[in-house]
Amino acid sequence: MNYICIMNIEKQKAQMRKGVLELCILSIIDKKDAYASDIIEKLKNSELIIVEGTLYPLLTRLKNDGLLSYRWEESRSGPPRKYYAITEIGKKLLAVMKVSWQELVESVNDIIKTENN
Numbered sequence: 001m002n003y004i005c006i007m008n009i010e011k012q013k014a015q016m017r018k019g020v021l022e023l024c025i026l027s028i029i030d031k032k033d034a035y036a037s038d039i040i041e042k043l044k045n046s047e048l049i050i051v052e053g054t055l056y057p058l059l060t061r062l063k064n065d066g067l068l069s070y071r072w073e074e075s076r077s078g079p080p081r082k083y084y085a086i087t088e089i090g091k092k093l094l095a096v097m098k099v100s101w102q103e104l105v106e107s108v109n110d111i112i113k114t115e116n117n
Helices: 003-031 036-045 052-064 088-116
Strands: 068-075 078-086
Touching: 003 036, 003 052, 003 078, 003 088, 036 052, 036 078, 052 068, 078 088
Parallel strands: none
Antiparallel strands: 068 078
8 A cells, every 4th residue: 555545534533533532522511520631531441542732622622512512620649620511501412413314324334335235
């Protein structure tokens, strides 16, 4: 496989990841209020690599849209930390997003299976 082909594959993977970040972030925070570093760690552990420069604007947008709230907590190892929590509106949207995601996965899998047969 040549270098250009590998670069295109990586670009495609990055585009797919960006499309599901909101769903993943809301899901993480729905389980437990989270600090930005916790969110990044969970995403990286799931191989959805993300950097702070991508996460913070997304968290701000989700907060401004009323899907997240935050609170400050003192830290034993430095400055206070901002913990994000999902709002009721965020929980409702997350439920809809999960259904939409499942429908999308099923549709894509149907197409992939059909194409391979």
